[in-house]
Amino acid sequence: MGNHFTQLKQRLGEVSDLDHATAVLSWDQETYMPEGSVAPRSEQLATLSKLSHAMFTAPATLRQLKAAAEETDTQKNAKNLAIVTVSRADYARARKLPADFVAEVSRTSSQAQHAWMDARKKSEFKLFAPWLRKNIELARRRADYLGYTDHPYDALLDQYEPGMKTSDVHRIFEELRVKTVPLIQQVAARSERVGDACIHQAFDKAAQERFGRHVAEVIGYDFKRGRVDYTTHPFCTTFGIDDVRITTRVDENFLNPYLFGVMHEVGHALYEQGIDHSYERTPLASGTSLGLHESQSRLWENLVGRSREFWQFMWPSLVTHFPQLAEAGVEDFYEAINKVEASLIRVEADELTYNMHIMVRFEMEVAMIEGNLKVKDIPEVWNQKYNDYLGIAPPNDALGCLQDTHWAGVGIGYFSTYSLGNIISAQLLESAERAMPTLRDDFLHGRFGPLLTWLRRNVHQHGRRFKPQELVKRVTGSTIDPTAYIAYLTTKYSELYELDHA
Amino acid sequence: MGNHFTQLKQRLGEVSDLDHATAVLSWDQETYMPEGSVAPRSEQLATLSKLSHAMFTAPATLRQLKAAAEETDTQKNAKNLAIVTVSRADYARARKLPADFVAEVSRTSSQAQHAWMDARKKSEFKLFAPWLRKNIELARRRADYLGYTDHPYDALLDQYEPGMKTSDVHRIFEELRVKTVPLIQQVAARSERVGDACIHQAFDKAAQERFGRHVAEVIGYDFKRGRVDYTTHPFCTTFGIDDVRITTRVDENFLNPYLFGVMHEVGHALYEQGIDHSYERTPLASGTSLGLHESQSRLWENLVGRSREFWQFMWPSLVTHFPQLAEAGVEDFYEAINKVEASLIRVEADELTYNMHIMVRFEMEVAMIEGNLKVKDIPEVWNQKYNDYLGIAPPNDALGCLQDTHWAGVGIGYFSTYSLGNIISAQLLESAERAMPTLRDDFLHGRFGPLLTWLRRNVHQHGRRFKPQELVKRVTGSTIDPTAYIAYLTTKYSELYELDHA
Known part of the structure; x- marks a missing residue:
């Protein structure tokens, strides 16, 4: 390994150590930390994040990245090359968000989190509405900072699913929806078949x-x-x-x-x-x-x-x-x-209906970012979509649009990855079975x-x-595609519920 | 609060956050960390310590300390003044130890720790001897860096018990020894009095x-x-x-x-x-x-x-x-x-004999630093002292001079504080009883x-x-003094063992 690359790895290593220390402190906060220690722990976490961000986005990091890039270019070591390439992309992204904006997001999200918990407890969406308005505005500003070509939501999605476009998700989800809604309806008609x-x-x-x-x-x-x-x-x-x-x-x-x-x-x-x-x-x-x-x-x-x-x-x-x-x-x-x-609650949903919960959220998020969905209309739209996709409607906001924490944090753009995960899991298992018939x-x-x-x-x-689409293509021969997953769901539930087209 | 003081507190706060993060990671390492994670955790701890040390000893800290000192001088806020004064003293001490030396100590102590564990397991002092020689040399160099007037051991002691001198400890321990050895002998003669x-x-x-x-x-x-x-x-x-x-x-x-x-x-x-x-x-x-x-x-x-x-x-x-x-x-x-x-093991000793274990270690440490005790002679001298003070001799090194971890780390100068703690505890309780007769x-x-x-x-x-001697004087009217502790031991054990001079 050359000298520049070694120096770069040293710096990346220290940034990683700080981030892992943050992870330990967060884990401790959720598992064992005494209740009286919330405030000092928040300060410790803020300091670690700030130092990690400052160290990673320092101009010295860019100099080391450039020097290491020249070095690894000539060495043909694919792993080292990947370390430099991915780190450069991370650096570029991290530099796009001004420190003030990052601090504002962190502050707002912590306050919004409290407002959301209170609103959910009281099942009153309007207590959370002002914070969601603020979070949507921050998400739009984030999209502007990060940049996009087709749709501002692309920039948000890209944080969680690099390279994926909003239009891709629309297309994939549409195909999934068209095939699973009838399946859900057929199963519902034979719900007495299966007890638990x-x-x-x-x-x-x-x-x-x-x-x-x-x-x-x-x-x-x-x-x-x-x-x-x-x-x-x-x-x-x-x-x-x-x-x-x-x-x-x-x-x-x-x-x-x-x-x-x-x-x-x-x-x-x-x-x-x-x-x-x-x-x-x-x-x-x-x-x-x-x-x-x-x-x-x-x-x-x-x-x-x-x-x-x-x-x-x-x-x-x-x-x-x-x-x-x-x-x-x-x-x-x-x-x-x-x-x-x-059922009403995403995290308790079965495999077949789970994706409907995701589609509701994805469609609403895109409309929020486009400005086509007003915050005040969210409960009504939510309930309507649950009725359309699942045939049930939440009796209150706590069991409806207030159930998940994502909109209280900085999570707009996150939800679709749950269903993309389901889809990819079936593609991977299909490929594994092809490679290993036993x-x-x-x-x-x-x-x-x-x-x-x-x-x-x-x-x-x-x-x-490798980026996700590239990786899925390398392994399965195809980019992310719902065919295998739809086949899996259709076969499994047709057999379980003795449906005709099994 | 003035602007300079606020800035100083911000920096001290971040250093403290890093140190507390280190403490969380160390606690996790001892309590819950899976065994396979020792190496990465060591790197994380090293990075946090390094960043904390770098941040605290940065020239900017000195500028902030000086500016804050001028500000607090005029404000007459005793607590803020104390924060500046103690931080300045810590800064001066931290700057005395070169970064290379700190790194060498940390590396050596980690290796010596492993050698000590192995030596203790095999009960072979000679496996640990080379590392102890190295640690003594490092302790002498540390004393030279920190500086001292009368005795190099003063510099080591001062790290743990600021302001205390080797000669003070000798005097205090001598008084304690003279009064407790006869007590131990009398109790030993009536050991059948008390069962457990x-x-x-x-x-x-x-x-x-x-x-x-x-x-x-x-x-x-x-x-x-x-x-x-x-x-x-x-x-x-x-x-x-x-x-x-x-x-x-x-x-x-x-x-x-x-x-x-x-x-x-x-x-x-x-x-x-x-x-x-x-x-x-x-x-x-x-x-x-x-x-x-x-x-x-x-x-x-x-x-x-x-x-x-x-x-x-x-x-x-x-x-x-x-x-x-x-x-x-x-x-x-x-x-x-x-x-x-x-008994042979310090951590299992009763109140009365405990201090004898400490005196053995203190006297030997001082002699090591003076060069009057060769490492190769340690087992023999240890066993002789146990015989002199406690009337028993360890059958092997594991139950003798290899029992404690302190000499494997950077702990030379530490042991006497255990007995000083016993002595201070009696002074404090005596004062508390004077203030509250009930x-x-x-x-x-x-x-x-x-x-x-x-x-x-x-x-x-x-x-x-407040420094320890100053604090003890404020609270009890006297500096650290074994009189109250000797009286406590004499009264308690004379009564328990029905000794004549009770």
């Missing part, structure tokens, strides 16, 4: 913890480089490739939150634990987009974790941990965890190593080296 | 946790601004005045480690939780010396926590948590927790608030505003 009483029983907390840990280990989560804690809202967080932690929550009368929460977060964690160590302490040591990240969590949670093969293998262990399930049997259990039901049989025998190895080689190791 | 079988039984872990928490609350630890976790070596750590955490360990067949460990660490934590919030995010938000800190931990652990009054009050609760103690009765229990026995009666009725309030007002609130 067996997963709504008393489940001992310690047994849930033991079984959750077992499942995490079976699918490949490395507990020597991670751990599981409790938080109100589950998440996965990274303090380095060798320290990727997840959190979960538990319901002692419902099996799903802990079990599928763990599989979901483990999916994210496997991505981060699988990144090439050459990228440690560089901007590449992270998932390449939120969509790709979600593809990993949904693949393990749903495509594997809600498959018949998975539970045929796990059944003896499941029943050992929870003897109360023995009476139901594996087929009833499989049906119960896949029961479809139009994969389903592997699941049946508890062998998840081949799939993980395939994901490591094709997706995880690269970190942010 | 009742505290060596099976004690349920969850019950120990519940009772420990209860005791911590009773003596005033604020769990809204703190928490208790497990580590191999218990400690207290501060992430801000409103987040002071302790750790402990548990032995399911011995009551003391958890119970007295918690009281000890809570004593430290009460000090840090009690600092004036005006000092938050400044160098003053910490105990003023290790000796003063230890005076707080030992006061609550021993002077309160091993007193007859404390257990007369706590007895019903203790027996509720541990019914197996009912048979013993409170007097047997009081005797058991105060049993004196010459204090013992308060303990008997479970009222520990008056003592805590007195400590808050006289000691805790000031943080590092």
